[in-house]
Amino acid sequence: MEIRELRYFVAVAEELHFGRAAQRLAMAQPPLSRAIQQLERRLGVVLLQRNSRAITLTEAGSVLLREARFTLEAVEAAERRTRRAGAERSGVVLATKAGASSELLSKLLDAYAAEPDAVAVEVVLCGPGESEGLLRDGRADVALLHRPYDATTGFDTEDLHSETQVVVLPAGHVLANRPHVSMAEVMALTDLPLPRWPRRDGSYPDGPGPRVRDHTQLTQLITLGRACAVVPESLRAQLRDDHAVVPVSDAPIVTTVIAWPPHSRSRAVADLVRTATRL
Structure with a gap:
């Protein structure tokens, strides 16, 4: 397989639409369709199920999408490291x-x-x-x-270095004076949901917690009583007086x-x- 073919396939597999994939690749749609068909013939498998209404990935297509992403990341990493090694x-x-x-x-x-x-x-x-x-x-x-x-x-x-974890709460919260809490008790805090951090692709997991991108945003939401957070114990030193910190007895090290x-x-x-x- 060629790197070019993998880029073509990833675009189609992520868009699930040949027209959008062609636009993303800045190319015409017919040669893109032919390239995918040629790739399927060479591999001897069907990668995409096509009908008049939608395109879906087959099991083989899902495997190739995962492997192709890793391969393309490795190629890009090799390019960056090589350029940096050759820099003055x-x-x-x-x-x-x-x-x-x-x-x-x-x-x-x-x-x-x-x-x-x-x-x-x-x-x-x-x-x-x-x-x-x-x-x-x-x-x-x-x-x-x-x-x-x-x-x-x-x-x-x-x-x-290894360390335990603590839950950060607004000062004055009902759990603030406890010697420790459990993860089950933290998860049960419907008034203070855990935050949702972005995935690598920029999307957020489902859940009731607020979307956050950085530590400053998180600490302000905790101060406002909109969230709590389970963090490594060493972050205690960076918190303010309007936060309470309680050890979480069964949180992972x-x-x-x-x-x-x-x-x-x-x-x-x-x-x-x-x-x-x-x-």
């Missing part, structure tokens, strides 16, 4: 969630800067879930990720890891990882 200004791009692991990040940057062969580190502060995407598509060389919220499959990782592509041969990335594990 060498350095490392580190992605991390804004507001998370702030103390650890500060110590890491200071310790690495003191190394004799240290290079410039560009820190990219991201929204929830974005660090993983930047590392996968080549816009970052290394990232601080947080299991179980971030997926680390496909990366090499080193565990750096959050582990901060430093992650990098397994095929990376960057000495700067290796030195940064070594510094992080030493800390």
Whole structure:
């Protein structure tokens, strides 16, 4: 299969309409239809069920859509990393969630800067879930990720720090003086629903909670009594007096890891990882 064919197929599979897919690809519809038919003949499977009213993916088409997305992401990542490696200004791009692991990040940057062969580190502060995407598509060389919220499959990782979680509530809430609460009690707070964070494609999961994109937006909604949030215990230091914090006894442990592509041969990335594990 050719990269061009995969791009064509992904456009059709996501739009489920040849006309819209052709417009998205800036090409005419007939050659797009012929390319998909040729791809089906070569693979020996039907990828799309077509009738006069709609287009749907077959099971084989769903598999190819998933695999094609990963393949195209890998190609784009290879392009970005190659261009950056050939640029005159060498350095490392580190992605991390804004507001998370702030103390650890500060110590890491200071310790690495003191190394004799240290290079410039560009820190990219991201929204929830974005660090993983930047590392996968080549816009970052290394990232601080947080299991179980971030997926680390496909990366090499080193565990750096583990911590419990707390629920953040408006000050004065009925649960504010409890020594601890359970996740079931948090989920039962119909007056303070958990927030909904965007997925990688920009869509939001269904649910009653408000849509949020960053930590500042979330803390203001909690202050206004519109939401609560379960967060790592270290974020307690960033909260204001109008927030209450209660440990969640059965929330999963959050582990901060430093992650990098397994095929990376960057000495700067290796030195940064070594510094992080030493800390």
